[in-house]
Amino acid sequence: MIHGIERNNAVAQPATILLVDDEQEIIKLMEIYFGNEGYRVLTASDGLEALEQLKKEQIDLIILDVMMPNMDGIEACMKIREEQKMPIIMLSAKSMDIDKITGLSIGADDYVTKPFNPLELVARAKSQLRRYYTFNEGREHKEHEWVIDDLVINTDTHEVWVDEQPVRLTPREFAVLELLARHQGSVLSMEQIYRQVWKEEFMESNNTVMVHIRKIREKIEVDSKHPKFIQTVWGVGYKMIKP
Structure with a gap:
C-alpha cells in the first residue's frame, strides 16, 4: 500500500508515512525498512517540520519521537489531533507507564520504546493502517471500496490489495x-x-x-x-x- 508503487489502473498507490525524529540514524534505518515494504516515506526532524509536512502532503500514518528540539512529540501530537485523525505511533526512550499513558491520552494510537526492533515497528504500523482503513477513517477506504480484514477491493479502479500489497x-x-x-x-x-x-x-x-x-x-x-x-x-x- 505504499512507496515505489504508484496508484493507477494496474497497481495501488503507496501509503505515505511521516517519520519524525531528530536522530538521523533512526530516520535512515526506518526509511530502509519502510521503503523495503513499499511505503512512501517522508521525514522531519522536529514537530514544527512535521506540521509543515502535513500542510503540503497527505499523510497516512505518523511515527513521532517524543524528545525533539523546537517542538517535542507531545506538543506536536496535540496540535496534529486538533485537525487530523491518521494513526500516530509515539517513539520514546522513556519506558515508564506514566509516559505511555501520557502519549496515549493526548491522541497517540500506539507507543514504542527505544531501542526497538524495526520489524516490530513496521508490523505495528501495518496494523494501525489496516485498522484505520477498516473503520472508514482513511483516504483508502471509500464508498467504492470493500474492506474485509486486510483485503481491499476497489470497484471503481478494479484494484485489489492484501496486507497493503497490490494483487493482479x-x-x-x-x-x-x-x-x-x-x-x-x-x-x-x-x-x-x-x-x-x-x-x-x-x-x-x-x-x-x-x-x-x-x-x-x-x-x-x-x-x-x-x-x-x-x-x-x-x-x-x-x-x-x-x-
Missing part, C-alpha cells in the same frame, strides 16, 4: 471476487456466480467457477488450501467472510 486479477477473476464481496456472509451457488459473471446458462458439468475460485485464492490467500476470505460451503457454493 484478470477481469473475470475480479468480477467473481466483487460479486462475493457484495454478498458477504451469503452463500452463492456456482450457478448463481456463473450466470451473473458470465451472463450465460449454467451447465452442471461446467467447472469454470471452481477454476476461477482456485486461482483467486492462490492470489489473495496466504494458504489457499485453508482459505481465509472465500469459504466453500460443501454441496451449496461459496461465500465471502463477513467481518
Whole structure:
C-alpha cells in the first residue's frame, strides 16, 4: 500500500508515512525498512517540520519521537489531533507507564520504546493502517471500496490489495471476487456466480467457477488450501467472510 508503487489502473498507490525524529540514524534505518515494504516515506526532524509536512502532503500514518528540539512529540501530537485523525505511533526512550499513558491520552494510537526492533515497528504500523482503513477513517477506504480484514477491493479502479500489497486479477477473476464481496456472509451457488459473471446458462458439468475460485485464492490467500476470505460451503457454493 505504499512507496515505489504508484496508484493507477494496474497497481495501488503507496501509503505515505511521516517519520519524525531528530536522530538521523533512526530516520535512515526506518526509511530502509519502510521503503523495503513499499511505503512512501517522508521525514522531519522536529514537530514544527512535521506540521509543515502535513500542510503540503497527505499523510497516512505518523511515527513521532517524543524528545525533539523546537517542538517535542507531545506538543506536536496535540496540535496534529486538533485537525487530523491518521494513526500516530509515539517513539520514546522513556519506558515508564506514566509516559505511555501520557502519549496515549493526548491522541497517540500506539507507543514504542527505544531501542526497538524495526520489524516490530513496521508490523505495528501495518496494523494501525489496516485498522484505520477498516473503520472508514482513511483516504483508502471509500464508498467504492470493500474492506474485509486486510483485503481491499476497489470497484471503481478494479484494484485489489492484501496486507497493503497490490494483487493482479484478470477481469473475470475480479468480477467473481466483487460479486462475493457484495454478498458477504451469503452463500452463492456456482450457478448463481456463473450466470451473473458470465451472463450465460449454467451447465452442471461446467467447472469454470471452481477454476476461477482456485486461482483467486492462490492470489489473495496466504494458504489457499485453508482459505481465509472465500469459504466453500460443501454441496451449496461459496461465500465471502463477513467481518
